[in-house]
Amino acid sequence: MSNDEIALRELCANIPGPSAAASAAARTRLDRLTKPPGSLGALEPLIVRLAAITGQVRPEFSRPAVLVAAGDHGVVAERVSAYPQSVTGQMMLNFLRGGAAINALAANAGARVVVVDAGVAADLPDHPGLRRASAGRGTRNLLREPAMTRAQASGALLAGARIVAAECAAGLDLLALGEMGIGNTTAAAAVAAALGDGDSDDWVGRGTGVDDDGLARKQAAVRAAVGRIAGVTDPLEVLRQVGGAELVAMAAACVAARHRELPVVLDGYVVTASVLPLTALRPDALAHCIAGHCSAEPGHRKVLARLGLSPLLDLGMRLGEGSGAMAAVPLVAMACAGVTEVPTFGEWFG
């Protein structure tokens, strides 16, 4: 076990509890607003959770960002994706030049895009928006061998945590997690299946749009990967064996956010699968996480149910890049406006 992995375990074990005082005060305030009690529906428990996470009775978010973590995957050798591996690098350039869907959605929401190379098999140019945290040029084929060495996984852990620390120091107050990586829905399915129950096929979907033959190859790959690591119960070891560098970086980013009272908006299946192992380290590890949406990938709904998270949006999106999380960011900000800017009956009529 590396020092970084030990550090992550310790960080998980020492996660601060949510602020009971702030959440109780937020609940009390909500019930006193000039509106029928409970009438904001699911936005009310969201506001109470945000208060608990941030310690602020009236949380506000003015500096959101999406961290798009990217990596390549050796399992693409099994022809599990509709796209060639080179698309990962091409999309990284697209993110950096502002031409991807996530750039448009983030700009619309007033959010920054932070692109993380956690292990892309391409040479990327220097760019102010690029964080270099590469743990190698793609993982090994998770069907046949551990996706990452211990050193690689350790590097990705450290990088994910460091990037969040630096962004927090620069004022970040709401973190959306997104990802890019051809082959990474196969890695996500393998992690979820290894930590989940039932038939491993149930955790496998079509990702960016693989055909029937590709889906069968993907299911076979996940089944074989889960079989290969039978007996591995340690959640971080599962992530190293059948996950990917961007998944590891996102898990670390998620823990780091929790230590900084930073709410995290989760995107789709890959992001949600990447943080799933944390709950095996500590059941309430994701108390600061908001499910931005439920994607079209069938495994996503299953992971969300397992985590007890209700998605804010359920629009059948399956783009990745953090797009589903970003689509929910305005709603999170608006929910907070509902509690920060609306007067209570006492303030209004008192």
Added chain:
Amino acid sequence: MSNDEIALRELCANIPGPSAAASAAARTRLDRLTKPPGSLGALEPLIVRLAAITGQVRPEFSRPAVLVAAGDHGVVAERVSAYPQSVTGQMMLNFLRGGAAINALAANAGARVVVVDAGVAADLPDHPGLRRASAGRGTRNLLREPAMTRAQASGALLAGARIVAAECAAGLDLLALGEMGIGNTTAAAAVAAALGDGDSDDWVGRGTGVDDDGLARKQAAVRAAVGRIAGVTDPLEVLRQVGGAELVAMAAACVAARHRELPVVLDGYVVTASVLPLTALRPDALAHCIAGHCSAEPGHRKVLARLGLSPLLDLGMRLGEGSGAMAAVPLVAMACAGVTEVPTFGEWFG
């Protein structure tokens, strides 16, 4: 039949068809963007519909507003609400002074709030945000007699259409419809039940939070109202008999918006019930309407299903005021950014 009512019928009959050219061009553009086809899920048909409505391949919305139409209801004599009638007028003051939830949500979304007195039983002060369109100080008791005279209904129709025309002239490009009126979920249920099928009780919910006895009184009132107008099949006559002035104003506003290629984001049960009669005049009358959300009021889901509208949000909100529509406005704007600002593969790599 009044001249205004005839005019509305003619406007409905002469609704311009959606722009097939713009929607086809939007669909083609979507499929060429640097993302997997279909990966924006329900946002893609939304974008295509917005193109069809506006005639713009790349629709953009920079001047949204919510029209909050308010009225009082004689049926409150049946004790169908958890709140006294005076709350309608109090909330109108709250809207005008910027202290209600809708003000906070609209400010967050960069939208204006236009408050319409369609028939509130209170004296309201002059205010730049108030549109006076009162068709009387509250309706009559719809359980026992027509809620409005023909002249009242006609006045509300004209007012709703005129307000939208004036707002469009001032630059409005996206209209959210909201409402306020103690007792108006009873009117909405009566309209929906009269035009719908099955047991009238199924169209009745708890509104702002009526107790079991209140719910039983509300169900009895709706049953009696529907029975009273048995044989009335004309949809606008149903609205006059068992609806309310703010419902009539919203129906007219909706038709006026269609003639100006203005997309309309619908709020909850009352708003959706108010535009339901239009589809009986012309089946595609609501082709320019977007269901912002599905509320906690059980009848709302039934009306949406009948209209074939899929809500963008489904968060159990039941505040009214346009809050559920406003919560969806950023998502509509963001969906458009997805098509207006993302390059196609040709623009990017060409």
